[in-house]
Amino acid sequence: MKLLLVGFSEQNANLLSFLIQQHFKDVNCIHIDRGLTSDLKFVLPEIPNEHKEARGFIINLGGVGMLSYQHQHSQMIMEYVSGRPALLTTRTTINIWEEVLGMHGNFLYLQSPYTKDTILPVLQNLIEKAKHFVVIPKNEIQIDKPDTIIEKPIITPKVTEEDKSVLRQPLSHNDLLALPNSPVQNALQHMLKEHFSLVYTLPMIKEFSKLFYQNTPFILKTSRYDVLIDPKNNLAVSTNIARVLDYFTVAKSHPEFANSITIEILNVSESLSQVRKMEQAGAKKYILSTLLWQIYEAILPDEIQTMAHNLQLKLKFMPNFADIAGTPSYVQAVLASCLSTPKTIKNLHTLFSEIKPETIHRIFLLANLAKIADESVIGTMGLDDEKPSGRMTQKNAGVNKAVKVGFFQRLLNKLTM
Incomplete structure (x- = not known):
């Protein structure tokens, strides 16, 4: 049974062939030379006629010019393997390929670098699939003629x-x-369109x-x-x-x-x-x-810009961060500060000056979009409270004065009473 190794250097193909032949009998690994364009870019190589009956593939996506996924790549790969089992491997994320080709049961996936222990079970699966795949020569493919007699009518269920x-x-x-x-x-969508x-x-x-x-x-x-x-x-x-x-x-x-x-x-x-x-x-x-x-x-983007610093946030409740892996502790601190009273974005910038403003904007949006924000303040603006009111200044005047009086002065004042 033939397996075609596509997109590998000669050295890596030899190592992979040696591993397969050590553990699997009756498997003949054929290395297909890498395909190159005139400007020396990797492409899918032509399959020589003598190897077109191969039952499976192992394809190094980086070696066929598909290191960075593009939408046309999935169709190119499907046409290349023609329904035969194929193991796709890449050093970039393999998740994209799994999502695109997941509905096609003939593909297997492996993220590199991999170890002997991780690749052997996948190779076993590939070889089992390849053993049960039958290559039908083109001259044996029969096309149904229009006058084919169907003994029983096909009943189409009525769509209710x-x-x-x-x-x-x-x-x-x-x-x-x-x-x-x-x-x-309305409030949420207006806020998004207007300020984000x-x-x-x-x-x-x-x-x-x-x-x-x-x-x-x-x-x-x-x-x-x-x-x-x-x-x-x-x-x-x-x-x-x-x-x-x-x-x-x-x-x-x-x-x-x-x-x-x-x-x-x-x-x-x-x-x-x-x-x-x-x-x-x-x-x-x-x-x-x-x-x-x-x-x-x-x-959402990692960082978000807005000039609407008086937008307010008040939380109804905290999300269950026990179920959300990798949430930084400062996110919980920012949200906790908005539980009892509304905070404007400007307030949050002041309270958490060590956090980038764009990150605070992101937390603000996450809270509103995740439906944990109090609906009554979505899209509303708070007052600009950068300057303290006159009433508050007067109320705290005595405190300010007391701070300026030192210990010995207070002691002397008591002695003179």
């Missing part, structure tokens, strides 16, 4: 109105986005800021994993929330991934039934506001 209501709809254009805004949604316009135009922000404030449950679908969202009950359910968040991280920089997200609108009974099914499949329940913090943490 209920079925239509659960069809997938694109994130950017779905029935929930057409619903009228609540006053809170660069953020508002980013992929997914505008849609999510509306969807998550609806009362209708829905399923948010990425390429492989789903998350059920029930805004009214502050509930989310998913079998693999980490992979959903990974997808959003990738989609932030690759619009084609954001455009692939769909939603499935549910009614209440469908939602309850779907939650039961997902739990039976091992899904976990999450507090929606905590999940929203993680979603926006994944898709």
Whole structure:
């Protein structure tokens, strides 16, 4: 059985071949020389005719010019392997490839550098897939003729109105986005458009800021994993929330991934039934506001600019940071300061002068988008309290005077009484 090694240097291909032949019998590894363009850039090489019957591939993506993923690469790889099992390896993040090609069961993935212990199980899986793959020569592929007789008619199920209501709809254009805004949604979206316009135009922000404030449950679908969202009950359910968040991280920089997200609108009974099914499949329940913090943490820029320093923030409650890995301690400190009384962004700049203003703006937005901010102050402006009022100055005059009187002066004053 032939495996083609593509995109490797001759030295690395020899090492990989030696490892495979040590542990797997009857596997013949063929190294295909790297392909180069006239300007010395790596490309997918031509497969020689004598090796076209190979049953599998191991492809080093960096050695075929795909170190940095671009949307056309997935189609090029699929056409290259023609349905045969393939192990893709790269020293950059492999998650992008898993999300794009995850629906195709013939691909395996391995992040480099890897050890012997990590690669051997993956090679075992690849070889098992390759053994069961049958290469059909082109001259043996038969095309059904138009006059082929079908003995039994194919019955197409009738699509009911209920079925239509659960069809997938694109994130950017779905029935929930057409619903009228609540006053809170209006305030939030006005604040985003007016004071954070660069953020508002980013992929997914505008849609999510509306969807998550609806009362209708829905399923948010990425390429492989789903998350059920029930805004009214502050509930989310998913079998693999980490992979959903990974997808959003990738989609932030690759619009084609954001455009692939769909939603499935549910009614209440469908939602309850779907939650039961997902739990039976091992899904976990999450507090929606905590999940929203993680979603926006994944898709917001690291630093955010705004000139609206009098915007206020008051928290209803703190997110459950026990479920949010890697949150800096200063984030909790900033949020805790806004629990009892509203703080303007300017207040927060003063209280936490060691934190970059752009980071404070990000925390401010995260709190509002994650639905943990008090709705009554969203988008409202506080007073400019940089200068103390005359009343406060008068009230503290005695304190200021007392501070200026030293210990010996106070002792002398007592002795003269």
